[in-house]
C-alpha cells in the first residue's frame with residue numbers, strides 16, 4: 001500500500017473529506033487558456049511563462065496584495081556535484097522524495113534563475129549569498145541568491161522583488177490578476193477534465209474562472225490551518241509562533257477533485273526567528289538553564305531541538321562581553337543563515353535587531369533572573385562550558401573545538417530565539433510536468449500544481465543542503481508546468 005493520503009484512504013472525519021459541493025450560480029465567467037489559483041511566486045511564475053509561450057492567462061488571488069515572502073532563492077548551479085547533492089537531500093528527507101522531481105530541480109533550477117534575471121530587463125540582479133553553513137557535517141551547497149534592484153523601477157528586494165518583477169511582467173504581457181477572489185472548488189467537464197474553478201469575491205458573489213487548456217493550483221501551504229496541521233503535519237503545531245498564512249485551499253480542492261495528496265507526515269519549514277534573528281554558535285540553554293544540543297547545527301535542526309525541550313517555545317544563546325569579537329573571528333569557520341549575522345553589521349546593529357529580546361547583566365545571577373531560568377542551573381552550565389573550552393573538546397554534544405568558547409567576562413548576554421513555522425511542504429502528488437495525479441498515479445486531465453501546493457520534493461524533511469530551495473523549486477516547477485501546458489501534453 002502506498003504511503004499517501006487520498007479520497008480512498010480511510011476517512012477520519014476531517015472537514016475537507018466531506019465538504020459539500022458549492023451550489024452557486026456564477027454571476028460571470030472569465031475565460032483564458034490558463035486559469036491560475038494564487039498570485040504568489042509560484043502562481044505568477046507559471047502565469048508569466050504561459051504568457052511568454054503565447055497562452056492567455058488569468059490569475060485569481062484571495063488576498064488584496066502580495067503576502068510576505070522569503071529572501072533567498074536557492075538553485076543548483078552548474079558544476080555542483082549532483083550525486084552528492086541528491087544523496088544529502090534524500091538523507092535529510094527520509095528517502096521519501098520523488099527522485100525524478102529532485103533531479104529535475106537540480107537540472108533546471110539554474111536556468112530558472114537566469115530566466116528570472118532576464119525577465120527583470122536590467123532592473124534587478126541576483127547576487128550570490130555567501131553566508132552559508134560552513135559546518136562540514138551539514139555540507140550546505142552554494143546556490144543561494146538574493147535579488148536586489150539595479151535601476152529606478154523597483155525599491156523592494158529579495159522575494160518581494162521577485163514577486164514584483166513577475167507581477168509587472170504578467171500585466172505587461174496582457175495577463176490579469178483578479179484580487180479578492182477566493183477559489184472554492186474545481187470544476188470538471190463530462191470527461192473528467194478540470195476546466196474551471198468557482199471563486200467568491202469580496203461580496204460573496206460567485207465568479208467562474210475557466211482555463212481552456214489548464215487550471216494551475218498555486219494557493220500555497222497549509223501552515224495556518226490547525227486541522228490540516230494536526231492531520232498532515234503535527235510536528236508543525238509544536239512551533240509556538242506561526243508565520244505562515246496558508247490555509248491549504250489548494251490541497252483541499254485537489255483532494256476534492258480526486259487527487260492523491262503526498263504521504264504523511266508533511267515537512268515543516270521551521271526557522272528560529274520567533275524572537276530574534278540569529279541563534280549564533282555560542283552556548284544555547286533551555287528554560288531550565290541547561291544546555292541541550294550542539295549549537296553548531298542547522299537552523300531547522302536547532303528549531304526541532306528547542307521544541308523538544310520543556311516549554312520549548314524559546315531558548316537563549318548566552319555569551320559574554322567578547323561575543324562580537326568572537327563572532328568576527330569565527331567567520332570562515334562558522335556560518336549559516338540565522339546562525340551568523342551577515343558581514344558588516346556592527347555590534348549595535350545586531351543588538352538592535354533583537355529589540356527587547358536581549359538581556360544584559362553584570363552577573364550570572366542577575367542574567368538568570370532576567371531570563372527567568374534557575375540561577376544555580378545556569379551557573380552550572382556556564383561552569384561546564386568554560387571547562388569544555390579549556391579542554392578543547394565537547395564530549396557532551398560534539399561541538400567543533402574551534403567553536404568552543406568561555407563565558408567569563410561581564411557583562412553577560414542572553415539572546416532569545418525560538419522556532420517559528422514558516423510553511424509546510426506538502427501538497428498534491430505530481431509528476432515532473434506538474435500534472436496532479438490521482439491515487440493510481442494517472443494525471444487528472446487539465447489540472448496542475450506548483451509551489452507549496454505540489455508535493456514530492458521534500459517529503460518529511462526540509463534539507464539544509466540549500467537554503468531558499470522553496471522559491472528556487474517553486475519557480476523551476478512553475479516553468480515546467482507552463483511548458484508542459486504549452487506543448488499540450
Ligand SMILES: Cc1cc2nc3c(=O)[nH]c(=O)nc-3n(C[C@H](O)[C@H](O)[C@H](O)COP(=O)(O)OP(=O)(O)OC[C@H]3O[C@@H](n4cnc5c(N)ncnc54)[C@H](O)[C@@H]3O)c2cc1C
Pocket residue numbers: 037038039040041042043060061062063066067068069070071072073074159181182183184218219220221243244246247249250422423450451452453467468469470471472474
Ligand atoms: C516569512 C517567510 C520567509 C520565507 N523565506 C524564504 C526564503 O528565504 N527562501 C525561500 O526559498 N522561501 C522562503 N519562504 C517561502 C517562499 O515565500 C515561498 O516558497 C514562495 O513564496 C512560493 O510560495 P507559493 O507561491 O507556493 O505560495 P504563497 O507565496 O503562499 O502564495 C500563495 C498565494 O495563493 C493565494 N491563495 C491561497 N488560497 C487561495 C484561494 N482559495 N483562492 C485564491 N488565492 C488563494 C494566497 O493569497 C497567496 O497569494 C518564506 C516564506 C515566509 C512566509
